[in-house]
Amino acid sequence: MGAFLTIKLEGPKELRAKLDRLDPTRNAEIFSRSIRTVATLIAANARNVQIRRGGGAVHPKQLTHRTFTLRDSIGPDFRGLPQFAEVGTEKDYGAIHEFGVSNMLVRSHQRTIKKTGRRVNVRAFTRNVPANVRVLVLVAARSVRGAVF
Secondary structure (H helix, E strand, O other): OOEEEEEEOOOOHHHHHHHHHOOHHHHHHHHHHHHHHHHHHHHHHHHHOOEEEOOOOOOOOOEEEOOOHHHHHOEEEOOOOOOEEEEEEOOHHHHHHHHOEEEEEEOOEEEEOOOOOOEEEEOOEEEEEOOOOOOOHHHHHHHOOOOOO
16 A cells, blocks of 8 residues: 555536536546646656655655655656546555554664664564654645646
């Protein structure tokens, strides 16, 4: 279960009525192109602006990364065109960053202290990640000009 944002082109009834009078094939082409452009912009913003190289340093508004795994997994899914497209990731932990989590059990493990190279045991603990602290796709969507949420 990943984290996805669905993009759907909607408008007032008057606009929909005018669009319905147009050629359905041309209509679908216009919608597809518009939705594809917005979804691509949102995915690029999520990958390149909302996630920054940090290697462990916590940043209050952006997610930091050491590898490119989550960043590279964010992308658009156009299977719903011409009605909608989705932007997100199939990585389970993407949803944690996007929507938050409470009472997540972190198992005991060993950690290496970088400065000394010494290994220490970390006891199991419960982690709470508040929602909307460092979101990826929703902030990216709000950053794209013309996207309305």
